[in-house]
Amino acid sequence: MKDSKGITAEKDDFSKWFTELMIKAELADYTKVSGCIVFKPRAYAMWEKLVSVVDKEFKKIGIKNAYFPLLIPESLLTKEQQHLKGFNPEVAWVTHAGDKKLDEKLAVRPTSEAIIYDSYSKWIRSWKDLPLKLNIWNSVVRWEFKHPVPFLRTREFLWQEGHNVYSSHEDVTKDRELILSIYQKFLREYMALPGLIGKKTDKEKFAGAVDTYTIELLIPNGKAIQGPDYHDDGQNFAKAYNIKYLDKNSKEQFVHQSTYAITTRMLGVMFAIHSDNKGLIIPPKLLDNQLVIVPIITKKDKEKVIRTAREISKTLSSYNPILDIREDYTPGFKFNEWELKGIPLRIEIGPRDIEKKQAIVVKRNDNKKIFIKLSQLKKEIPKILDNIQDELYSKAESALKKATTKADSIEELKLAINKKQIALVPLCKKQECEDIIKEKTNGIKTLNMPLEQPSLKNKKCIECKQQADYLVYMGKSY
Amino acid sequence: MKDSKGITAEKDDFSKWFTELMIKAELADYTKVSGCIVFKPRAYAMWEKLVSVVDKEFKKIGIKNAYFPLLIPESLLTKEQQHLKGFNPEVAWVTHAGDKKLDEKLAVRPTSEAIIYDSYSKWIRSWKDLPLKLNIWNSVVRWEFKHPVPFLRTREFLWQEGHNVYSSHEDVTKDRELILSIYQKFLREYMALPGLIGKKTDKEKFAGAVDTYTIELLIPNGKAIQGPDYHDDGQNFAKAYNIKYLDKNSKEQFVHQSTYAITTRMLGVMFAIHSDNKGLIIPPKLLDNQLVIVPIITKKDKEKVIRTAREISKTLSSYNPILDIREDYTPGFKFNEWELKGIPLRIEIGPRDIEKKQAIVVKRNDNKKIFIKLSQLKKEIPKILDNIQDELYSKAESALKKATTKADSIEELKLAINKKQIALVPLCKKQECEDIIKEKTNGIKTLNMPLEQPSLKNKKCIECKQQADYLVYMGKSY
Numbered sequence: 001m002k003d004s005k006g007i008t009a010e011k012d013d014f015s016k017w018f019t020e021l022m023i024k025a026e027l028a029d030y031t032k033v034s035g036c037i038v039f040k041p042r043a044y045a046m047w048e049k050l051v052s053v054v055d056k057e058f059k060k061i062g063i064k065n066a067y068f069p070l071l072i073p074e075s076l077l078t079k080e081q082q083h084l085k086g087f088n089p090e091v092a093w094v095t096h097a098g099d100k101k102l103d104e105k106l107a108v109r110p111t112s113e114a115i116i117y118d119s120y121s122k123w124i125r126s127w128k129d130l131p132l133k134l135n136i137w138n139s140v141v142r143w144e145f146k147h148p149v150p151f152l153r154t155r156e157f158l159w160q161e162g163h164n165v166y167s168s169h170e171d172v173t174k175d176r177e178l179i180l181s182i183y184q185k186f187l188r189e190y191m192a193l194p195g196l197i198g199k200k201t202d203k204e205k206f207a208g209a210v211d212t213y214t215i216e217l218l219i220p221n222g223k224a225i226q227g228p229d230y231h232d233d234g235q236n237f238a239k240a241y242n243i244k245y246l247d248k249n250s251k252e253q254f255v256h257q258s259t260y261a262i263t264t265r266m267l268g269v270m271f272a273i274h275s276d277n278k279g280l281i282i283p284p285k286l287l288d289n290q291l292v293i294v295p296i297i298t299k300k301d302k303e304k305v306i307r308t309a310r311e312i313s314k315t316l317s318s319y320n321p322i323l324d325i326r327e328d329y330t331p332g333f334k335f336n337e338w339e340l341k342g343i344p345l346r347i348e349i350g351p352r353d354i355e356k357k358q359a360i361v362v363k364r365n366d367n368k369k370i371f372i373k374l375s376q377l378k379k380e381i382p383k384i385l386d387n388i389q390d391e392l393y394s395k396a397e398s399a400l401k402k403a404t405t406k407a408d409s410i411e412e413l414k415l416a417i418n419k420k421q422i423a424l425v426p427l428c429k430k431q432e433c434e435d436i437i438k439e440k441t442n443g444i445k446t447l448n449m450p451l452e453q454p455s456l457k458n459k460k461c462i463e464c465k466q467q468a469d470y471l472v473y474m475g476k477s478y
Numbered sequence: 479m480k481d482s483k484g485i486t487a488e489k490d491d492f493s494k495w496f497t498e499l500m501i502k503a504e505l506a507d508y509t510k511v512s513g514c515i516v517f518k519p520r521a522y523a524m525w526e527k528l529v530s531v532v533d534k535e536f537k538k539i540g541i542k543n544a545y546f547p548l549l550i551p552e553s554l555l556t557k558e559q560q561h562l563k564g565f566n567p568e569v570a571w572v573t574h575a576g577d578k579k580l581d582e583k584l585a586v587r588p589t590s591e592a593i594i595y596d597s598y599s600k601w602i603r604s605w606k607d608l609p610l611k612l613n614i615w616n617s618v619v620r621w622e623f624k625h626p627v628p629f630l631r632t633r634e635f636l637w638q639e640g641h642n643v644y645s646s647h648e649d650v651t652k653d654r655e656l657i658l659s660i661y662q663k664f665l666r667e668y669m670a671l672p673g674l675i676g677k678k679t680d681k682e683k684f685a686g687a688v689d690t691y692t693i694e695l696l697i698p699n700g701k702a703i704q705g706p707d708y709h710d711d712g713q714n715f716a717k718a719y720n721i722k723y724l725d726k727n728s729k730e731q732f733v734h735q736s737t738y739a740i741t742t743r744m745l746g747v748m749f750a751i752h753s754d755n756k757g758l759i760i761p762p763k764l765l766d767n768q769l770v771i772v773p774i775i776t777k778k779d780k781e782k783v784i785r786t787a788r789e790i791s792k793t794l795s796s797y798n799p800i801l802d803i804r805e806d807y808t809p810g811f812k813f814n815e816w817e818l819k820g821i822p823l824r825i826e827i828g829p830r831d832i833e834k835k836q837a838i839v840v841k842r843n844d845n846k847k848i849f850i851k852l853s854q855l856k857k858e859i860p861k862i863l864d865n866i867q868d869e870l871y872s873k874a875e876s877a878l879k880k881a882t883t884k885a886d887s888i889e890e891l892k893l894a895i896n897k898k899q900i901a902l903v904p905l906c907k908k909q910e911c912e913d914i915i916k917e918k919t920n921g922i923k924t925l926n927m928p929l930e931q932p933s934l935k936n937k938k939c940i941e942c943k944q945q946a947d948y949l950v951y952m953g954k955s956y
Binding site: 029031032033036038039041045047048065066067068069070071072075088089091092093096097098099105108115118122123134138139141143156158 | 507511516517522526542543547551569572577593597619634
């Protein structure tokens with residue numbers, strides 16, 4: 001029988017399961033602002049972990065942090081037309097301060113190109129000022145009208161937005177590889193998430209960019225979701241915002257730019273991929289509290305058991321164990337609660353275990369019980385935590401492999417998507433073909449194309465049957 | 479003769495000097511949004527230092543971080559009337575999303591009580607849920623119409639806002655001491671800033687609070703400025719937002735609350751207090767780059783000098799030295815630049831120094847030259863940096879002491895303020911007397927009252943001449 005605090009929906013019923021999990025595992029809460037959530041301390045601590053790791057890697061490659069204003073005058077936002085078109089319908093506008101109407105309305109930043117590049121155009125004069133690599137950790141607002149889902153689709157989310165400026169396009173490419181590999185490494189080593197790195201088609205690229213590179217992930221409802229991205233902006237913004245420098249020959253040149261981001265959406269993807277019907281499963285490296293100790297108390301042995309539990313807690317203090325000695329709850333209730341909340345390891349210790357000088361260690365991810373001598377705990381726990389981290393990645397990786405197929409016709413593509421898969425599809429570069437496929441298939445889109453393309457010999461676009469220009473992943477996207 | 483990159487205004491001409499310094503030392507820049515600045519990387523790195531130190535101290539006393547929405551519905555903001563009155567004229571309102579008018583306008587948070595306490599009223603049920611101590615690092619917008627000044631008065635600024643909930647008023651007081659001492663310690667040990675801790679009068683306290691405690695600082699133009707603060711909210715917000723819990727006897731009770739904050743304004747205060755006519759002076763502990771190495775290069779000895787400079791840089795790598803080997807600038811130009819930017823120590827090394835196996839170390843704060851054997855650098859540099867830190871604090875402390883006097887009449891008070899001082903003044907608790915004094919003196923206000931009050935025997939309110947209720951600092955405030 002399920003405890004009332006536990007989740008009642010099953011993972012197969014993804015939407016219901018996911019939103020219930022987010023609330024009951026105390027990661028998020030709804031607010032009176034539709035589409036905007038509270039990032040509760042447990043989830044925010046995971047975001048802080050991401051921030052600290054990614055920030056350190058950014059700093060190693062010369063990226064510095066700064067802060068730019070939240071509010072952007074309409075006249076700045078409208079300078080790059082493609083960019084504006086991409087965001088305009090979703091912009092939250094400040095029109096008044098107190099009772100006073102503002103002379104010009106101000107956008108709550110949906111992204112900060114407009115305000116940052118206005119500064120860059122003042123700051124950059126010479127090749128000596130380049131490269132300029134700034135990053136901002138902030139929040140952005142995009143007033144989407146689709147149904148909001150905690151972490152995965154919220155009208156405000158947290159992210160970093162990096163804005164680099166270079167004297168050559170070569171440097172854009174070089175940093176692309178560095179930055180995407182920082183993202184990929186974090187996804188893999190901390191979040192235990194595999195993703196598909198590739199380039200977007202022109203139809204799906206970022207508004208204002210020349211090329212967009214993304215890591216795409218697949219969540220258990222068969223939907224693809226865009227993870228971190230890197231936009232090669234070429235000289236588009238440089239021309240719109242007039243960002244020029246004098247090169248070594250004193251000749252005026254437009255700069256080359258890139259932008260890149262990772263958002264709190266990734267937390268949602270991680271929760272969605274690893275968790276199960278009992279609740280959260282979180283990779284240990286993302287957590288402050290990596291284990292919980294539950295003493296199995298009998299009246300007679302209460303003192304001894306609690307004393308031993310405390311000793312274990314002390315021995316394992318580097319994992320910030322939760323010592324759950326609450327008296328008004330049964331062990332079963334406690335097990336359920338910590339499983340719901342995704343603590344990677346549970347250590348049970350009762351009178352009989354003490355006699356045998358052992359503890360029972362239960363892994364959250366596969367429920368396996370391991371009996372470990374008390375004297376061996378300190379040595380064994382880190383190995384088990386490492387194993388969990390590896391197992392989560394392997395499981396997610398094989399799920400992704402299983403869900404990745406090929407399709408050489410629209411019919412095959414539809415079949416794949418019905419099986420909650422994504423498919424690698426030959427396509428020509430005409431945007432029209434993508435439009436038609438989307439129309440015919442009720443919304444199947446291109447995700448991204450692998451950076452190393454296989455041979456395209458005999459490969460025909462699945463829509464127009466002309467020679468294909470690339471193989472590209474297609475799927476339903478979240 | 480001053481270099482064109484240097485500042486031309488003198489510190490006595492405070493406003494001009496300060497704003498010029500902020501721009502030329504590359505701490506801030508103006509933007510197209512009036513009153514909103516860019517926090518440039520050098521300044522933002524100092525903010526990050528504050529965040530990391532204060533955050534760690536907060537976590538030690540059980541405060542956790544979270545994130546709440548930026549936008550607050552009008553109906554939530556209007557629940558606590560005093561609070562609303564305090565902020566309403568300065569609120570930036572979002573009225574539209576894209577082209578669509580919103581059903582209810584949304585405030586860009588001027589502070590987050592309204593949105594956070596709405597969540598608290600849902601989350602808190604029992605004494606077991608208390609205390610609840612959450613902190614948020616974010617930015618807030620207050621559309622002031624006074625003349626904006628970088629860091630000191632900006633329409634958007636960065637801060638942390640802490641929001642604690644307790645079952646008893648005693649706990650509010652206990653945490654007040656802990657939290658104010660975290661602030662004070664940071665101000666003292668990192669920013670080298672002394673401040674006056676005390677309680678605000680009812681007239682000057684935070685909108686919605688029962689009592690407000692602040693650390694007040696004095697900047698060189700004779701203006702007092704409010705630093706970090708702690709508000710004892712009593713049960714005011716609890717009643718307005720209906721935050722109740724069942725106590726151990728299952729009786730319903732309103733919670734007790736406190737809020738506390740430190741902002742980027744403190745950076746401005748620090749720049750203002752320590753710096754001089756040559757530029758910035760920054761306490762070393764707040765900086766990534768604590769020293770700069772300038773090789774004095776002659777044609778003949780170029781290689782040897784640069785090699786030695788590199789060796790010094792390596793020896794002192796834990797201070798992140800800037801090695802300035804630019805060839806197209808003179809040593810004098812470099813000295814000026816790094817003085818302007820406030821690098822605490824400059825190490826000069828030339829051919830004759832190498833012969834003597836020494837380097838010349840110049841302290842930014844008092845321009846003193848110290849000759850140090852190369853073999854002793856690693857041992858001596860940390861001592862000199864510690865000395866600078868201490869000297870900055872001592873200097874600021876004696877300036878504060880000199881500027882703090884007593885006044886037993888409005889005439890004496892005016893005299894003190896004309897001398898750019900603040901004065902400890904006997905006052906009764908009638909708000910009317912404060913109003914009249916402010917009127918009569920063209921704006922002199924109460925700052926805060928020392929927590930330990932001296933005897934009030936024979937002390938009369940300087941306005942109504944009745945028995946005084948407290949001694950309180952008064953001055954012009956920024």
